[in-house]
Amino acid sequence: MSIISNSLKRIKPSPTIAVTQKARELRAAGNDVIGLGAGEPDFDTPNNIKEAAIKAIKDGDTKYTAVDGTPALKKAIVGKFKRENKLNYSTDQITVGTGGKQVLYNTFMATLNKGDEVIIPAPFWVSYPDMVLLAGGKPKIVKCTEQEGFKLTPKKLKKVISKKTKWLILNSPSNPTGAGYSKKEIQNLSKVLIKNKKVNILSDDIYEHVKYDNFNFFTIAQIPKLKNRTLTMNGVSKSYAMTGWRIGYAAGPKDIIKAIRKIQSQSTSNPSSISQAAAVEALNGNQGFIKKRAKAFKERRDFVVKSLNDIKGINCLIPNGAFYVFPSCKGLLNKKTKLKTDTEFVQKLLVKSNVAVVQGSAFGLDGYFRISYATSMENLKKAMNRIKSFCESIN
Ligand code: PLP
Numbered sequence: 353m354s355i356i357s358n359s360l361k362r363i364k365p366s367p368t369i370a371v372t373q374k375a376r377e378l379r380a381a382g383n384d385v386i387g388l389g390a391g392e393p394d395f396d397t398p399n400n401i402k403e404a405a406i407k408a409i410k411d412g413d414t415k416y417t418a419v420d421g422t423p424a425l426k427k428a429i430v431g432k433f434k435r436e437n438k439l440n441y442s443t444d445q446i447t448v449g450t451g452g453k454q455v456l457y458n459t460f461m462a463t464l465n466k467g468d469e470v471i472i473p474a475p476f477w478v479s480y481p482d483m484v485l486l487a488g489g490k491p492k493i494v495k496c497t498e499q500e501g502f503k504l505t506p507k508k509l510k511k512v513i514s515k516k517t518k519w520l521i522l523n524s525p526s527n528p529t530g531a532g533y534s535k536k537e538i539q540n541l542s543k544v545l546i547k548n549k550k551v552n553i554l555s556d557d558i559y560e561h562v563k564y565d566n567f568n569f570f571t572i573a574q575i576p577k578l579k580n581r582t583l584t585m586n587g588v589s590k591s592y593a594m595t596g597w598r599i600g601y602a603a604g605p606k607d608i609i610k611a612i613r614k615i616q617s618q619s620t621s622n623p624s625s626i627s628q629a630a631a632v633e634a635l636n637g638n639q640g641f642i643k644k645r646a647k648a649f650k651e652r653r654d655f656v657v658k659s660l661n662d663i664k665g666i667n668c669l670i671p672n673g674a675f676y677v678f679p680s681c682k683g684l685l686n687k688k689t690k691l692k693t694d695t696e697f698v699q700k701l702l703v704k705s706n707v708a709v710v711q712g713s714a715f716g717l718d719g720y721f722r723i724s725y726a727t728s729m730e731n732l733k734k735a736m737n738r739i740k741s742f743c744e745s746i747n
Pocket of ligand 1: 391450451452453454477523526527556558587588589595598599600
């Protein structure tokens with residue numbers, strides 16, 4: 353009998369981490385691979401944040417803290433929601449975890465019973481379905497097309513809600529498409545949710561601060577009738593280039609926050625005390641970094657979208673946030689190219705042209721691929737040339 357548990361057999365390793373690992377291996381073997389698979393900003397953590405961490409170490413801020421976050425960090429998070437989202441929370445409505453990923457995982461472990469359904473609009477972040485499965489829940493994937501801007505429509509939402517629906521996940525701006533929901537679009541989805549009265553909403557706002565073209569970020573907890581059914585997850589990873597520090601947080605109903613704390617108390621306990629001190633500075637300190645970085649990302653986005661749309665067989669929407677594009681490669685899946693699927697496309701691209709991207713099917717929508725442009729302009733220029741030559745060579 354296998355030593356591995358049945359619940360673990362329900363899930364698969366993260367495909368985006370797998371691509372990054374594959375690119376790393378090929379590079380180690382001497383290949384000049386350009387990795388466009390990683391979901392992490394290439395910028396360094398701002399100095400004021402690093403200094404706060406060094407100070408924490410020197411001050412002996414190196415012991416266990418409260419399980420779900422220090423009072424100072426919870427206060428900073430309360431301040432962030434008030435300042436940036438006009439949302440009022442008390443500190444007992446806040447939880448801090450080791451990355452947004454842990455907060456999401458704990459949420460599902462704390463709230464899902466066997467058979468509970470979680471609505472996940474596709475394309476989705478790869479970890480949602482597997483986390484739900486691990487917790488015994490049932491992912492209900494709703495495909496959102498390119499024509500719909502890769503966004504959930506009220507009609508599709510209404511259709512998929514059942515008596516077993518526990519959560520709806522919304523992620524705006526989105527990984528992998530970069531699509532952001534406007535206030536109007538969120539209001540329209542809200543009408544369905546207000547009518548339904550039961551569905552809880554998990555809003556993953558991790559890309560809140562990576563946005564372009566005056567896109568006005570709006571989060572569903574700002575709809576007063578839905579605030580007490582919404583858990584809003586956010587973190588410092590993407591906003592402040594702090595992926596390695598592992599600090600994420602959520603705000604929402606006290607009973608859910610308390611349940612998350614219970615799980616954390618019996619698993620990891622508190623996130624790193626030093627990272628928490630750094631996160632306080634990230635949230636309370638100078639916010640200039642966000643604007644400066646957004647400008648650099650916008651230049652890259654514009655370059656990548658234009659370069660892709662210049663390639664015959666590729667079509668790419670202009671995203672209004674995050675650092676990903678999600679182009680279609682359907683125009684290249686045919687008899688002439690001998691490619692049938694997006695997976696074959698990305699595999700051949702990696703082997704023939706040394707560019708690592710992730711197939712759309714990993715995110716729940718076939719016929720597409722994801723490019724992360726969180727890398728230097730120099731790399732992007734090289735990568736776009738290689739993708740163009742590759743597509744021309746097969747077409
Ligand atoms: N949510 C989305 C959509 C993400 O893309 C990520 C990271 O890639 C996370 C959550 C988790 O981020 P972290 O655990 O670094 O806070």
